[in-house]
């Protein structure tokens with residue numbers, strides 16, 4: 001394709017556009033094929049930092065257009081080789097999703113139509129698809145019929161939106177008008193979650209909501225890292241006696257270090273009895289409720305006021321894609337409703353569920369729903385169940401290896417989900433030495449691009465933590481990690 005000439009149209013002629021599209025798709029085909037290739041699998045973690053890379057991209061702001069071939073050459077030579085490979089079967093860091101081909105195609109279609117899902121007038125079928133997708137998810141997760149949701153950027157925004165709804169329902173004053181500054185409003189609004197595994201996204205949530213970080217009350221957890229409901233009740237009583245105003249409980253459906261699932265039925269009972277909002281942070285694990293064999297572990301989730309999950313993690317939907325679901329759909333409007341003369345033409349209650357500017361934190365919104373809707377249709381729930389089972393199987397395989405090995409030890413009970421923490425412990429070393437050794441092992445595994453493993457701390461000790469969210473991962477990949485960790489420990 002030639003240099004973009006001075007033209008009044010941004011559109012390429014059809015033939016040029018097609019050629020450009022094929023050039024892009026050819027790269028994606030090669031990329032996805034490489035992920036599981038036995039001959040030219042890319043390194044999972046390139047040995048370069050953004051500071052080293054920045055000079056490669058330094059250039060004057062482009063004044064004249066360039067041919068696409070030149071830009072795609074940069075993709076081939078500069079971008080791809082200098083990127084961590086999310087879809088790599090040995091990308092085990094954080095809780096990241098492996099992406100998907102169909103997700104990438106859906107993104108292209110969504111961007112091509114480019115609807116703005118702020119309101120239905122700009123996106124008729126797109127807003128229907130968003131609501132339909134949540135109807136499916138409600139059914140697949142066994143949530144209370146009538147539950148709905150909205151797509152947001154990720155779990156952090158989903159948790160923030162959930163706490164906003166909790167505040168709005170709990171406030172005895174006009175919180176929309178007065179916020180947290182009402183002289184009638186109680187001053188210390190508090191939210192409760194397990195001490196060990198509470199996710200840091202709630203720190204961001206209370207920051208954004210102006211609650212202050214001390215609003216988060218950390219409740220002692222059991223040996224298995226789930227919240228202790230009796231300790232929670234004692235803390236609630238003591239806090240109320242001390243003048244605090246609890247407004248929400250947070251349960252985890254899949255906690256960040258060990259994949260623990262709180263006793264959600266116990267939390268629901270406490271929340272109902274005390275009129276507190278129950279939010280389930282299922283960013284990494286709520287989707288496990290799709291598996292009949294795991295469903296009993298989620299009992300009570302259907303009684304939660306809100307549930308969040310990240311489609312960009314276990315489901316492999318391309319970033320960004322988080323979701324917050326709510327049992328009482330009216331809460332969305334109560335928490336996020338606005339009016340402006342340029343937004344409303346007429347009000348028709350039947351159309352309200354399609355005006356998302358009134359039902360979520362964003363005004364303009366992209367067509368995130370398409371990639372979820374399209375993927376669910378392409379793979380079916382059964383497809384996802386088999387992906388999820390594959391990842392859980394890998395985590396269980398890892399646990400079995402660790403238990404059988406004389407020089408590794410589990411740092412958690414047998415995994416329920418796909419997240420697993422353990423450490424190397426050859427014996428004869430104290431905890432500080434083991435911390436240093438395990439940190440060095442993870443660093444070497446990354447440096448040699450064998451796998452991307454991050455450490456975390458369990459009860460203060462450095463721990464290897466694998467998030468096996470990618471169904472491309474096989475037990476062979478797990479075997480490689482254990483073997484290479486042992487080698488790195490010796491080296």
Ligand SMILES: *Cc1c(COP(=O)(O)O)cnc(C)c1O
Pocket residue numbers: 095153154155156157159199201254255256281282283284310322
């Ligand atoms: C990932 C995660 C979050 C935050 O989600 P983002 O999409 O990164 O904003 C919150 N809670 C838990 C348990 C998570 O795993």
